Amino acid sequence: MKIKLYENNKHFTAGMTMKDESGLEKNNMALHVCKNPDHVVENRKMLAAFLNCRLDDFVCAHQTHSANFHRVTLEDKGRGAGQSETAIPDTDALYTFEPNLLLCTFTADCVPVIFSNKVNGLVGVIHSGWQGTVKEITLKLFKHLKQMEGCHPGDFHVQLGAALSQEKFEVDEDVYVKFKDLGYADDFIYYNSQTGKYHIDNQLTVKKQCELAGIPADQIKIDQTCTYLSPDGFSYRQNKKCGRHLTFVMRKR
Template identity: 25%
Template sequence: MPIQILSYTNLHRHADEIIHFSSTRVGGISSGEFASLNLGNYSSDLRENIDHNRQLLCNELGIAFSTLIGTHQMHTTNVKEIDEALLAMPEPERKAAVEGFDAVITRVRGICITTTTADCVPILLFDPLQKAVAAIHSGWKGTLNNITAATIDKMQERFGTDPHTLIAAIGPCISGEVYEVGEDLYQQFQEKGFDVSRYFRPKSGGKYLFDVRAVVFDELRAKGVKDIEVSTHCTYSEPELFFSARRQGIRSGRLLSGIGLRK
């Protein structure tokens, strides 16, 4: 079965300048909880399966395997710039250099920066004026601490990005219809000044349904981003298409979203 990947209309308008995608679980060779297109480098799937699946993705995108660049995400707000110096490092040094970052930015052409998810929110950004891109992983912790704003701030600092010109895509994630959380999470967002009545819908037993995707959308808007496309896919509710750590457990496969500047 061929692999199935998603794209975004607003980013696709710039297909002559960038490549981009969000993966599904369809079309790979992994089995069990990882069936079938598991792309997570830090999952406990067999290494040869992950590499095979990533090669299938690269074949579909028409890029070299070595150009997929990601980090080991740790639910931080740390942002890593991928530059020529980092790419020139020996593999062990480069692996250590990208430990603990949940957002990646670059102006280097010919690579594809990625973010790994399995319910959390993937965000892709393109700056068509300064020719820069970003890939962001925003789980509830990253959303609480606004990794999106931290990433845009870093793009402004490093590249001179004007947020008003950014093109953004919010990828498949767990939806507010099914993302059940407890009182502790509600209180953390309330204490940070979020409009909890907008993002949390009360249920019985001190539980809430949390719309993390809506928070990310508003965080982009608050930074001045106007062109935002939002995927309506729910990773939890569409098991035939997506991995979900909430549905499957921590050993589930991982999805990948990526963006890169063409050479």
């Protein structure tokens, strides 16, 4: 099983599963896009064993490219872990103060965001495809954490996982306008006059949103692996029937 560990210490575990040709369904982790749900559950159990936790420690959401987020409590433990019907509905970001819950998000080109706060122990994940980015899910969540949870932006560390590169994220004018209207994404867009397409760096746009929320730039890391170009990547743009990466974070007790 191919896994990228972005952080693994006495406080937090965070990482991202990758495509693996030798695994069941190439290490697909998503129940909503699979040939056999049992294969996905088996992959998740293997991940749980690697992380020294259990499948029912997982917490998953039904992602809808929204700007909705959910504070995870112990009552949410196991939701979406073994069957998609129990996942937290209509939600694209999860956060918690509780230890030993593995918060999960699923991507195939979209930007997965992992964040942790060593001062108060809060951890979370965000699914930010281009729709979530133009809805400013990341900026809205960090503003909420500041205003409603008493977090200080300077206490956060953020990791952006593997995603579609600017080279491969080419869009028409309708999507370009949505990024343009944000007012701060111009530096992350270029126009290809030969193809008539705009190319957008979704990762750098999300990074900018973190900075606008007050998170220091040097506390934001980016995995520059392109999910389209890398053999370890699931890419919806390349193959609409592909599997999904699982990006995770857990606060340790």
